[in-house]
Amino acid sequence: MDKLDLNFRHEIGGQNLIIAIAQDYESSEVLMVAYMNKEALIKTIDTGIAHYWSTSRKQLWPKGESSGHTQEVHEVLTDCDEDAVLLKVKQNGGACHEGYYSCFFRKIEMNTGKLKLVKEKVFEPEDIYGEK
């Protein structure tokens, strides 16, 4: 799989990255967006479990490593300029560390710009990650 060469054009923190979107493979709900370096993409494809590059922690991020909320990858699509991938996944637990199935749990009200909660929690973060 070393020959897998997309356009890792997003340079952040010294890493060359692609954007990675995770989408529920059945409902098509968009779950989250993150980045991958080449290592993360290869590990994702080789293992069938989503791996990202954490730009804040500056390290490989096997999604669900601490929470158990892994993403089983059914399909990987890439876009026209090959600088992004779309993962069709089976999400175990919830994708969001704040307890939601999708990280996109708030809408921006078009007339006021205020954020409004539009989803319900599927788990309590302190049950999974412990007290802060």
Added chain:
Amino acid sequence: MDKLDLNFRHEIGGQNLIIAIAQDYESSEVLMVAYMNKEALIKTIDTGIAHYWSTSRKQLWPKGESSGHTQEVHEVLTDCDEDAVLLKVKQNGGACHEGYYSCFFRKIEMNTGKLKLVKEKVFEPEDIYGEK
């Protein structure tokens, strides 16, 4: 709408950006991913038509300006760390300049890493953009 303040933390080419994903508001098909600066986000919300920031052309990018393939925005969601938005849109024509409804028209074969076409064109680019 000037008070609208997300986390424009992605610094590319001197711009502070958020990631913006466009998704069909009816079928939930993911159409494309791009970036927005604050001006693009405000214009999107104020006009109801998707505007992005083109990191290659380094300018505001009213989607569909030359092709007519605009995106009418029905809803804007943001994610947990507020550095990305998800647009639920009505896509006129096709999102992809290569003639596809979605830019994600190829899958990566998991065992070989090769790209395989999985969608059909909805328009011929030369009919819209002229001969190259």
